[in-house]
Amino acid sequence: MEDRPIPGISLTAIPSGTGCLECLNGDGPGWWLHLRRCAQCGHIGCCDSSPSQHASAHARAVGHAVMRSFEPGENWFYQHTTKKFFHGPRLPDPQSRPLDQPAPAPADKVPADWRDHLHR
Helix, strand or coil, X not given: CCCCCCCCCCCCCCCCCCCCHHHHCCCCCCCECCEEEECXXXXXXXXXXXXXXXXXXXXXXXXXXXXXXXXXXCCEXXXXXXXXXXXXXXXXXXXXXXXXXXXXXXXXXXXXXXHHHCCC
């Protein structure tokens, strides 16, 4: 049986880094709670609980509707257009942010009252 491509998922795209690309480039307050990986291009953005919600903004801006968690121990995918979670193929390494990278992060940007800034 031959493997068929899954729309919105690239098996060759590597992550854009180990943190939210936009937060690290100065867009917004510069910190995140959790990270999400675009399954099509590898863009790393912050989750919807984070102040800037860059992963969802990326999906809307470029039409890449499938994301995967970029948190250690999590391997779920999410499809923005259907709003459904699913299991998918293994993507190129790394599978998550480094284990020694805290959440929220980066530590020097996270305010003491960070919980008050989360979207619920």
